[in-house]
Amino acid sequence: MRARHILLPTDFSANARNAIDYAVYLFEKEECIFFILNAFEVGPSGLSSTIGKAKNTRLFRAIKEESDRNIKSLLKELTSKNENPLHHFEGLSIADSLLNAIGKTSIDNAISYIFMGTKGSSAVKEVFMGSSTVSVMKNIDFCAVVAVPESYSFDIPDNIAFATNFEHTYSELDLIPLIDLAKLWNSKINVVHVDTRKKLTSQQENSKNQLTERLDGLSLRFVEIEGKTKVSDAIKSFAAENNDIGMIAMVNSWHSFFEKLTKENVINRVAFHTEVPFLIIPIIDS
Numbered sequence: 001m002r003a004r005h006i007l008l009p010t011d012f013s014a015n016a017r018n019a020i021d022y023a024v025y026l027f028e029k030e031e032c033i034f035f036i037l038n039a040f041e042v043g044p045s046g047l048s049s050t051i052g053k054a055k056n057t058r059l060f061r062a063i064k065e066e067s068d069r070n071i072k073s074l075l076k077e078l079t080s081k082n083e084n085p086l087h088h089f090e091g092l093s094i095a096d097s098l099l100n101a102i103g104k105t106s107i108d109n110a111i112s113y114i115f116m117g118t119k120g121s122s123a124v125k126e127v128f129m130g131s132s133t134v135s136v137m138k139n140i141d142f143c144a145v146v147a148v149p150e151s152y153s154f155d156i157p158d159n160i161a162f163a164t165n166f167e168h169t170y171s172e173l174d175l176i177p178l179i180d181l182a183k184l185w186n187s188k189i190n191v192v193h194v195d196t197r198k199k200l201t202s203q204q205e206n207s208k209n210q211l212t213e214r215l216d217g218l219s220l221r222f223v224e225i226e227g228k229t230k231v232s233d234a235i236k237s238f239a240a241e242n243n244d245i246g247m248i249a250m251v252n253s254w255h256s257f258f259e260k261l262t263k264e265n266v267i268n269r270v271a272f273h274t275e276v277p278f279l280i281i282p283i284i285d286s
Contacts, residue, residue, distance in 0.1 A: 003031040003088070007111045007143075009102060009136075010038055012070050015117040019148040022277065023115040024082060026154075026184060031086040035109060036074060038067045039094050039101035055095065067093040098132050099139055106143045113177065114140065118147045118278070137280045141252055144177035147278040156185045157246025157277070161223075163192045163235050166204035166211070168251065168283065175214050177281050178249050187246070188219040194234045195224050232270045239276055249279040 006023055010016040024034065042060045071091035078089050094101040102114060116133045137145050148154075160182055168174075182189055191211065200208065212220070225238045239245045248270065270278055 003033050004113075005033050005035065005109050005111045007035050007037060007102065007106055007109070007114045009098065009114070009116055010036060010074065012038070012074065013117075015150050017074075018150070018152060019115045019117045019146075020078070022148050022152065022154045023113070023146070024078075024084075024087065026157075026181075027087075028084065029086070029184065033088045033090060033109075034078075035090050035092055035105060035111070036071060036078070037092045037094065037101060037105055038071055039096055039098040040064070040067050041095070041097060060095070064093065064095065099135055102136055103140060106140065111143055112180075114143055114145045116145065116147055118149050118274075141282050143282060145280045147274075147280070149275055149277070152275070152277065154277070155246060157181070157187045158185070159188045159190055159242065159244045160247045160249055160279075161190045161192050161235070161239055161242075161245050162249045163194070164211070164251070166193065166200060166207040169203075169207050169210060170214055170251075172214060174251065174281065174283055177279065179215070179218065181247070181249075181279065182218055186219070188221065189215060190242075190245070191215075191220065191222045192235065192238060193222070193224055194231055195226055235270060236274060239274065245276060247277045247279055248274055249281060251281040252283055 004027065006027065008016075008020045008023055010020065020034075020036070040063055042057065042063055071093050075089050075091045082089075092101075092105060094105070096104070105111065106114065114136065116136060118133055133147055137147065160178070162178060178189070181187070208222075223238070225234055235248060239248055250270070
């Protein structure tokens with residue numbers, strides 16, 4: 001079995017480091033190549049011509065050198081502290097927007113998971129590990145993303161809460177990120193459905209039954225939770241009331257469904273308010 005490829009974007013903050021440490025811990029028993037990525041921009045972004053001109057400036061060279069220096073220092077620290085022979089670290093310093101750099105790196109290196117923090121070291125949320133993380137979760141629809149809460153003191157995810165409305169018929173490929181993470185530590189999957197006081201349609205019932213088949217062989221239970229004013233509040237309350245929940249998981253289509261139904265941006269709210277890691281699973285088009 002080939003090594004897993006895990007992408008770890010960083011702005012060299014303590015919060016970014018916490019997400020890196022969590023990923024290394026979570027995959028302790030797996031052979032992995034961890035790609036440590038720092039993306040930086042000089043001046044206006046988005047235009048290749050602008051980027052090309054920026055590379056010839058003294059400012060660009062200074063920022064590039066600083067990025068390379070910090071990546072090298074971080075790699076040295078990670079390597080010295082992590083003596084796991086199954087783990088290997090590679091550094092990447094890329095002049096591009098964070099979203100573009102993550103997208104290209106994920107495709108070029110067959111990345112399985114992207115780990116990021118949910119808040120920045122600044123008091124203002126609209127910084128790298130705040131809005132950028134949500135942007136990645138919403139726009140990188142071909143790779144699983146794990147958002148790690150700020151200052152999360154991680155532990156083994158004995159239970160994973162997989163929130164779904166049974167609106168999507170999951171393929172085997174769709175559930176690979178969830179199944180693989182559950183197998184790492186023999187985690188129990190709690191399939192959480194928010195009660196909207198409406199009877200499941202025949203399509204939802206079929207999806208629920210198929211989900212049982214897809215997750216066959218794993219420890220599994222179905223849980224109905226009482227709906228609240230906001231769907232995200234119901235999910236957050238469930239995790240808070242069950243201390244053994246070590247991760248929350250959702251799929252992108254679930255986000256779209258509930259945003260249309262409740263006018264609530266569920267992904268954003270859960271990402272910024274959850275106290276446990278949050279797995280966003282992409283839907284693979286057939």
